[in-house]
Amino acid sequence: MTVWRRNALVWRRLMGASVLLHFGEPLIYLLGLGYGLGRFVGEMAGMPYFTFLASGFIAWSAMNVASMESMWSVYTRMVPQQTYAAILATPAEVDDIVIGELLWCATKSLFSGTAILVVAALLGAVNDWTAVFALPVIFLTGFCFAAPGLIITALARGYEYFNFYMTLVMTPMFILCGVFYPINTLPAPMQSVVQFLPLTHAVEIIRPIVVGQPVTNLGLHLGTLGLFGLVTAWVATILIRRRLIQ
Amino acid sequence: MPLSPPDPKSLPASAPLLVHCQNLSKNFNGKPAVAGLDLDIPPRICFGLLGPNGAGKTTTLRMLLGQSPRSGGTLEIFGEDIELNRRQIRQRTGIVPQADNLDPDFTVEENLRMYGSYFRLPTHEMNRRIPQLLDMVELSARAADRIDTLSGGLKRRLTLARALVNDPEFLVLDEPTTGLDPQARHMIWSLLHRMKRNGKTILLTTHYMEEAERLCDQLMVIDNGTLLAQDSPTGLIRKYCESDVLEIRGGISKETVGRLPPSCRTEYAGESLYIYSNHAKPLLELAQGLADTACLHRHSGLEDVFLRLTGRELRG
Numbered sequence: 001m002t003v004w005r006r007n008a009l010v011w012r013r014l015m016g017a018s019v020l021l022h023f024g025e026p027l028i029y030l031l032g033l034g035y036g037l038g039r040f041v042g043e044m045a046g047m048p049y050f051t052f053l054a055s056g057f058i059a060w061s062a063m064n065v066a067s068m069e070s071m072w073s074v075y076t077r078m079v080p081q082q083t084y085a086a087i088l089a090t091p092a093e094v095d096d097i098v099i100g101e102l103l104w105c106a107t108k109s110l111f112s113g114t115a116i117l118v119v120a121a122l123l124g125a126v127n128d129w130t131a132v133f134a135l136p137v138i139f140l141t142g143f144c145f146a147a148p149g150l151i152i153t154a155l156a157r158g159y160e161y162f163n164f165y166m167t168l169v170m171t172p173m174f175i176l177c178g179v180f181y182p183i184n185t186l187p188a189p190m191q192s193v194v195q196f197l198p199l200t201h202a203v204e205i206i207r208p209i210v211v212g213q214p215v216t217n218l219g220l221h222l223g224t225l226g227l228f229g230l231v232t233a234w235v236a237t238i239l240i241r242r243r244l245i246q
Numbered sequence: 247m248p249l250s251p252p253d254p255k256s257l258p259a260s261a262p263l264l265v266h267c268q269n270l271s272k273n274f275n276g277k278p279a280v281a282g283l284d285l286d287i288p289p290r291i292c293f294g295l296l297g298p299n300g301a302g303k304t305t306t307l308r309m310l311l312g313q314s315p316r317s318g319g320t321l322e323i324f325g326e327d328i329e330l331n332r333r334q335i336r337q338r339t340g341i342v343p344q345a346d347n348l349d350p351d352f353t354v355e356e357n358l359r360m361y362g363s364y365f366r367l368p369t370h371e372m373n374r375r376i377p378q379l380l381d382m383v384e385l386s387a388r389a390a391d392r393i394d395t396l397s398g399g400l401k402r403r404l405t406l407a408r409a410l411v412n413d414p415e416f417l418v419l420d421e422p423t424t425g426l427d428p429q430a431r432h433m434i435w436s437l438l439h440r441m442k443r444n445g446k447t448i449l450l451t452t453h454y455m456e457e458a459e460r461l462c463d464q465l466m467v468i469d470n471g472t473l474l475a476q477d478s479p480t481g482l483i484r485k486y487c488e489s490d491v492l493e494i495r496g497g498i499s500k501e502t503v504g505r506l507p508p509s510c511r512t513e514y515a516g517e518s519l520y521i522y523s524n525h526a527k528p529l530l531e532l533a534q535g536l537a538d539t540a541c542l543h544r545h546s547g548l549e550d551v552f553l554r555l556t557g558r559e560l561r562g
Contacts, residue, residue, distance in 0.1 A: 082346075091337045093332065
């Protein structure tokens, strides 16, 4: 928890820029794409396109923010700043660092998701206060995507390394996992592939909650997401330990 | 839990060892970095670990701190196995690493607070200790400054203050004065003297023989991960080196060297010739005969011992 607290204190100092990023970016995306594209698309999956996009966007942002933090920021703390080397001279252990960072990445996802939810609500995309139940799912989504990010960081030899993960893993999920259109419009084989991508399940839970519809297969989606998060967190702990303790 | 050191005089002569290692070894990818080192450090002394670059000093320190698992042997600190009690041992240990790893996202004072929080020090304890520590390393005026505005010497002083935030019984310093100017070095030395007087046990590595001689009660010279010699500074000099040395820079004929009495030992290093002897007389006579050649007669020191034990070739 001390690692979480450290990051939170640093974040508080840079909050201005961070708040601008969290509110400004989705505002531009949602206004530009939601209204711009929405005018041509009209409705999608039984809801205004703006609402569809905003709800998918929250899930994507949870993935994106946690991934960025768990790669660029964690690498910065681990390698150039040697923050973890300093921490490992105290009673704190590698496990404490990994858990602290995972929780911190999830917390940042929560900030970002909350910001988008507020923007979406102000723009009329949210119908019911029950949308706040999306917040714990956003936190979970952040946690689940921070863990593979840490795996990449543990293996990284430099910042360039993260581009592979961005291009090969994150961008396909961004495009394919139902953020912009329902996955049932994909070709059948593609649909089966997409079922194995964790972002799909995050979207499948977060969208109905935000929109105010019942979630179908909640257990399946939560279970898949949770299992993915736990397995990757376990691997991340092993790899980070191997990197820090030699 | 603030630990006030017991009065050294009140302790039994056979106080338990603070560090006790037997046959300690570490391999990296099958290559030995430390190969069967026995290391015992009694409490309340300053122990120096010397060796050329790559000798295994930092690896040994990392194992002692539980930052690197050993490949073999036993390792006890405060009578506990480091692998089993890392948290408890580190709670009582302070570490000054070789490379600066102060937190650049925080100010001078915040660095100490944050570090204290890793030790779970209560706030009132930190409020009491941190101003004292800043005062001790003369950084009170810079308390609110960011780390990147500090010079190398100030950073090192802050790192030392940080290592003391938990009031450790055992202080480990990896090359604490490398890269510092003489003023900063002397300040660190006087602080370390004070630590020792306060009953702390100090383990340090250094490349400065003057530092080792001034600070350390016991010295261990290692190379290639094995022990070469261990004694007090004066003991090492007595045991491994003649009392006097004549350094000659530039040309000197082989015949002149050949005429030296057999009790003299010679060593060539580049352009220089070192002649060691337990008697000053033949050296002084030789020096007088070398009117045009730059030469220096002096008592031999720890550096001569070090070079004799570890050789003069350059290390990586």
